[in-house]
Amino acid sequence: MARVIVLGSLEERSELERLLRERHPEVVVDTVGKPWELRESVRAMAYDAAVVAKGPIAEHQDRLGAVVALRQDAFTGRILYAGTFLNEKQDAAAAGADVVFDPTVHAAEEVVVRALHRPVLLADHPYLRHLFVGEWATLGELAGDLPAAPPDVLLAATSLHPDAAFYTALARYSQAHPRLRCVVVEDGGSDDALVAALASGVQPYVVMADEGLQTVAAHGRRFLRESWLRHVMAPA
Numbered sequence: 001m002a003r004v005i006v007l008g009s010l011e012e013r014s015e016l017e018r019l020l021r022e023r024h025p026e027v028v029v030d031t032v033g034k035p036w037e038l039r040e041s042v043r044a045m046a047y048d049a050a051v052v053a054k055g056p057i058a059e060h061q062d063r064l065g066a067v068v069a070l071r072q073d074a075f076t077g078r079i080l081y082a083g084t085f086l087n088e089k090q091d092a093a094a095a096g097a098d099v100v101f102d103p104t105v106h107a108a109e110e111v112v113v114r115a116l117h118r119p120v121l122l123a124d125h126p127y128l129r130h131l132f133v134g135e136w137a138t139l140g141e142l143a144g145d146l147p148a149a150p151p152d153v154l155l156a157a158t159s160l161h162p163d164a165a166f167y168t169a170l171a172r173y174s175q176a177h178p179r180l181r182c183v184v185v186e187d188g189g190s191d192d193a194l195v196a197a198l199a200s201g202v203q204p205y206v207v208m209a210d211e212g213l214q215t216v217a218a219h220g221r222r223f224l225r226e227s228w229l230r231h232v233m234a235p236a
Contacts, residue, residue: 002026002028003029004020004112004116006031007037008031012053016051035063038070048116049080051082052066053082054083057088068095079096080097080101081099081100081101082102099111111233114232118137119228120152120153121135121140121154121220122141122147124143125159128157129141131213131220132217132224135221137152142154150179151180153180154183155182155185156170156184158189158197159189162192165196167184167193167199168200170184170200171200171202179227181227182202183220183223184200185216186206186208
């Protein structure tokens, strides 16, 4: 069961709590009224998301301080910041909010629930999956045939796919699912497999000997974030 904490005025947080409990009873909601209470609560309890509700512009700096404090404490959940003015949005993003939304455009309760979504990343080699342990994602193994339901991100190591036909199938699969992001990792394998992998046109194509694990990790994290943001901010 997901757990969310909301920082805001009594009116703002009570309304968001009511809407979440009515429409999404599977989400546990706690609320606080002061930034320091948010920090103390998150230190004491594991939350999947922290929501900084819309407040008076005069309290903007205090609300930003709450975001900064959570980042300083290495909060592992998602930080959602409600703001209407451009400077609010820019400041909140710079402070470390994962997503900044306008509550007059996007219903706060729906943004919160969508933010709990974890993109799916499949990787065939254990070392590739290990790169993303602790990321905001659901990790799975790519084994055998390509799955009927595409993940959000797929990583394939050439060392595990000696059959050139795999790369032809991967290219077709990628074209059939335009939102899928694939990373081919060249980490050894037969000459035929490497030629087929390059010829497939599936990008990005990372040569481990030249670019290293950090390049793979950077691609994967970027693709996971893009997929998550697309899901959170999708039109109702």
